[in-house]
Amino acid sequence: MLEIKNLHVKLEDEDKQILKGVNLTVEAGKVHAIMGPNGSGKSTLSYVLSGKDGYEVTEGSATLGGEELLELEPEERAALGIFLAFQYPVEIPGVGNMTFLRTAVNSQRKARGEEELSASDFLKVVREKAKTLKIDAEMLKRPVNVGFSGGEKKRNEILQMAMLEPKMCILDETDSGLDVDAMKLVADGVNALRDEGRGFLVITHYQRLLDHIKPDVVHIMANGRIIKTGGPELALEVEHNGYADILTEVA
Amino acid sequence: MALPELKQTTTEARLASVTLPEGGCLEPARRAALSRVQGMGLPDRRDEYWKYTRPDTLISVDVTKAAVFETDETPAFSEFDRLQIVFVDGVFDAEASDDLSLEGVSIERLADVQGKDIHWVKDLYGVLEARGQTPVERPLAAFNTAFATDGVVIHVTGTPSKPINLTYRHANDSSDAILHHVIKVDSGAEATILENGPAAARFNKVMEIDIADKGTLHLLRAQGRDHERRAATHLFAHLGEESAFKSFTLTVNGVLTRNEAVVEFTGDNAMAHVAGACVGDGDFHHDDTVFITHDAVNCESRQVFKKVLRNGATGVFQGKILVKEGAQKTDGYQISQSLLLDDDSQFLAKPELEIYADDVACSHGSTSGAIDEDGLFYLRSRGVPIGEATDLMTLAFLAEAVEEIDDSEIAASINDRLYGWLARRR
Numbered sequence: 240m241l242e243i244k245n246l247h248v249k250l251e252d253e254d255k256q257i258l259k260g261v262n263l264t265v266e267a268g269k270v271h272a273i274m275g276p277n278g279s280g281k282s283t284l285s286y287v288l289s290g291k292d293g294y295e296v297t298e299g300s301a302t303l304g305g306e307e308l309l310e311l312e313p314e315e316r317a318a319l320g321i322f323l324a325f326q327y328p329v330e331i332p333g334v335g336n337m338t339f340l341r342t343a344v345n346s347q348r349k350a351r352g353e354e355e356l357s358a359s360d361f362l363k364v365v366r367e368k369a370k371t372l373k374i375d376a377e378m379l380k381r382p383v384n385v386g387f388s389g390g391e392k393k394r395n396e397i398l399q400m401a402m403l404e405p406k407m408c409i410l411d412e413t414d415s416g417l418d419v420d421a422m423k424l425v426a427d428g429v430n431a432l433r434d435e436g437r438g439f440l441v442i443t444h445y446q447r448l449l450d451h452i453k454p455d456v457v458h459i460m461a462n463g464r465i466i467k468t469g470g471p472e473l474a475l476e477v478e479h480n481g482y483a484d485i486l487t488e489v490a
Numbered sequence: 491m492a493l494p495e496l497k498q499t500t501t502e503a504r505l506a507s508v509t510l511p512e513g514g515c516l517e518p519a520r521r522a523a524l525s526r527v528q529g530m531g532l533p534d535r536r537d538e539y540w541k542y543t544r545p546d547t548l549i550s551v552d553v554t555k556a557a558v559f560e561t562d563e564t565p566a567f568s569e570f571d572r573l574q575i576v577f578v579d580g581v582f583d584a585e586a587s588d589d590l591s592l593e594g595v596s597i598e599r600l601a602d603v604q605g606k607d608i609h610w611v612k613d614l615y616g617v618l619e620a621r622g623q624t625p626v627e628r629p630l631a632a633f634n635t636a637f638a639t640d641g642v643v644i645h646v647t648g649t650p651s652k653p654i655n656l657t658y659r660h661a662n663d664s665s666d667a668i669l670h671h672v673i674k675v676d677s678g679a680e681a682t683i684l685e686n687g688p689a690a691a692r693f694n695k696v697m698e699i700d701i702a703d704k705g706t707l708h709l710l711r712a713q714g715r716d717h718e719r720r721a722a723t724h725l726f727a728h729l730g731e732e733s734a735f736k737s738f739t740l741t742v743n744g745v746l747t748r749n750e751a752v753v754e755f756t757g758d759n760a761m762a763h764v765a766g767a768c769v770g771d772g773d774f775h776h777d778d779t780v781f782i783t784h785d786a787v788n789c790e791s792r793q794v795f796k797k798v799l800r801n802g803a804t805g806v807f808q809g810k811i812l813v814k815e816g817a818q819k820t821d822g823y824q825i826s827q828s829l830l831l832d833d834d835s836q837f838l839a840k841p842e843l844e845i846y847a848d849d850v851a852c853s854h855g856s857t858s859g860a861i862d863e864d865g866l867f868y869l870r871s872r873g874v875p876i877g878e879a880t881d882l883m884t885l886a887f888l889a890e891a892v893e894e895i896d897d898s899e900i901a902a903s904i905n906d907r908l909y910g911w912l913a914r915r916r
Contacts, residue, residue: 289871292863317873329868333889333905334882339869342882347873382889399872 240438241265241407246299248287257283259463265438272441272449274474275460276482281442285411289323290316303407318350320406324396324413331383339383340365344402368401372428390421397428409440414448426451446478459485497531500549504532507551508637514604519616523635530629539626542806542838543748543777548722553666556691556718566686566712572655575642579690580667582640594648595681600641600670611643614672618698618726622752631724634696638670645674646681653682658689660716665690671697675705688714693721703730703757709737710900720746731757738895740904741768741776742911748777755789765794765894770803777806788819796891798884800831810842813850822852829887830858881912
C-alpha cells in the first residue's frame with residue numbers, strides 16, 4: 240500500500256537534513272507503529288507524506304498503491320487516500336464543523352469522479368458515526384475545533400477519518416494530551432476502521448496507545464532513519480528500557 | 491480664522507452647486523450646519539483626519555460616473571420579513587416601499603417633516619451631528635445636514651415585530667444622493683434597522699441616533715456591490731443609561747467608502763458595539779473611522795473591524811476611544827485586522843486611546859497578515875482544494891466581526907453571502 244524508499248528530506252529554509260534515508264512499507268490491513276525519541280523525524284515524515292509546505296525532498300520516493308505522492312498537492316493526496324490525524328488539530332472560527340466535513344467529503348468524491356453525497360445522505364452517515372465517537376449535535380454545529388477540549392479535538396479527527404474512509408491513515412501522536420478514557424474512545428474509533436483494505440501508521444512516544452491499538456509491526460526511528468523493526472514486543476522493550484539501549488545497540 | 495485659499499475655493503464651488511431647502515422646522519438647523527461648513531471648509535488631503543483617504547471625489551462639484559452593477563444576486567436581507575423603504579438614487583420611492591405603518595414605531599419621510607412648523611425631529615436634526623464636530627471636524631456631515639434632500643425619521647416607541655429595511659438602489663450612473671435619517675429610540679424600546687444597496691454614484695449619508703435609557707438599537711448594513719460607487723457615511727449615536735447600540739457593516743466592492751461612526755455615552759451602564767467586515771479587490775479603498783466617547787460610568791464599547799484586501803486594495807482604520815474624566819469602570823476594546831492576500835494591498839491603521847479616568851480597562855490591537863498557513867494545510871489535507879480552502883480561511887478571519895451580529899439568522903445569511911462572493915471570484 241504505502242511504500243517509502245530511501246526518503247531524504249531537508250527543511251526548505253535552512254540547511255538541515257531531517258530524514259536521512261527512510262525505508263518503510265505498510266501493507267494493506269496492517270498497523271505499523273513508529274516510535275522514537277524527540278527530534279527523530281517522526282512528525283516530519285507524517286507532514287512530508289501529507290504534503291505540508293516547508294520541506295524539500297532531496298532523494299527517494301513515496302508511493303500509495305503505486306502512485307507517486309511527493310509531487311502531488313495535499314488535496315490530491317487526500318483524494319488518493321492519505322489521511323493525517325493531526326497532533327494539534329487547527330481551530331477554524333466561522334466555519335461550522337458539519338459544513339467542513341461535507342465540503343471535505345464531497346471535494347474528495349468530486350476529485351475521484353464520484354457523485355457528491357446529498358445533504359440528507361451525508362447527515363445520516365455523519366450522525367451515526369458521530370454517535371459512536373460520542374460527538375453530539377452541538378459539537379457538529381460549532382465552528383471547527385473552536386472551544387473543543389483536547390479530547391474533543393482528537394475525537395473530531397477520528398470522525399473526519401471515519402467520514403473520509405482513507406486508504407492510509409497516519410496518526411501523529413494522537414494520544415498526546417488525552418486521559419485514559421479519552422484515549423480508549425479514540426482507540427476504539429481507530430480499531431473500528433481497521434480492515435483488509437486499509438493501512439495505518441501510528442506515530443507515538445508511548446507504548447500505552449499501542450495497548451489499545453495493537454500494531455502488527457513496530458519501528459524505532461532515530462536521527463532521520465528507521466534503526467530497528469520488530470513485533471509488538473519492541474514497543475514493550477522501549478517502555479521498560481527507554482531508547483538508550485537500542486541506540487547503543489545499533490550504533 | 492480664514493481658510494486656506496484652496497480649501498476656500500473648493501468649498502465655495504461646492505456650496506454654489508447645491509441649494510439649501512427652505513422653510514419648515516428644519517431650516518434653522520440647515521442654516522446652522524451651512525455656517526459650520528463655511529467655517530470648517532470641506533476636507534482636503536492636507537487635513538490630518540483625511541491623511542489616508544483622498545476626499546477629492548467626495549467634494550467635487552461634478553460626480554464621477556459610476557456604472558450601475560448588473561447582477562442576478564438577490565439583494566441582502568430579502569429573505570427576512572421586514573418593512574422595506576426604498577430610495578432610488580437618493581429619492582424615496584413610495585411605490586416600491588411598503589406601507590410605513592407598523593406597531594411600536596412611527597416612520598415619516600424627511601421631506602414631509604421638514605415642511606411642518608413643529609415636529610419632534612427638530613430637537614435632534616443636526617444636533618447630534620453638531621455635537622460630533624468636536625473634538626474632530628466632520629465637514630461632510632455638516633454639509634449633509636444643510637443640503638440633505640431626503641431621508642426618514644423613525645421614532646421607536648415599542649418593540650416593532652419586524653426590522654425596518656432601508657434599501658438604496660442605484661439607477662443613474664451620475665446620481666449624487668444626500669440622505670439624512672434621524673432615529674429616536676424611546677426608553678425601553680428596541681428595534682432593528684437594516685440598510686442595503688449602493689444608493690447612488692456618489693452617496694453622502696448621515697444617520698443620527700438617539701437612544702434613551704434602556705433602549706436598544708441594532709443596525710445592520712450591507713453596502714451594495716456596485717464596483718464604481720463612492721460613499722461617505724456618518725453615524726452619530728447618543729446613548730442613555732443602560733442602553734445598547736450594536737452595529738455591523740458589510741462592504742464588498744465600491745471604489746471609495748468612508749464610514750464614520752461617532753458614539754457618545756452619556757448615561758451609565760450602557761454598551762455600544764461597532765463592527766465591520768469588508769472584502770476588497772483591486773480599485774478599492776475602504777476607510778472605517780470611529781470615535782467613541784465615554785462620558786459615563788461602567789459603559790462597554792467594542793470596535794471590531796476586519797478587512798480582506800487583494801490586488802492592490804487599500805484598507806484604512808482610524809479608531810479612537812476617549813475616556814473622559816470620571817468615566818470610571820469603562821471597558822473599551824478595539825481590534826482592527828487585515829488579511830492581505832498579496833503584496834500589493836495595504837492596510838493603514840491608526841488606533842488611539844485617550845484616557846482621563848484611572849479605573850478603566852481599555853485595549854487595542856491592530857494586525858496585518860497573510861492567510862493562516864496551518865489552517866490552509868489542515869483543510870487541504872482533508873481534500874478541500876486550495877481555492878475553497880482559502881475562502882474558508884477568509885471566512886474564519888472575518889468571523890470575529892460577523893459574530894458581533896446578535897441575530898443568528900442574519901449572521902448566517904451574511905456569512906453565506908460572503909462565501910458566495912468569495913466563491914464567485916475564485
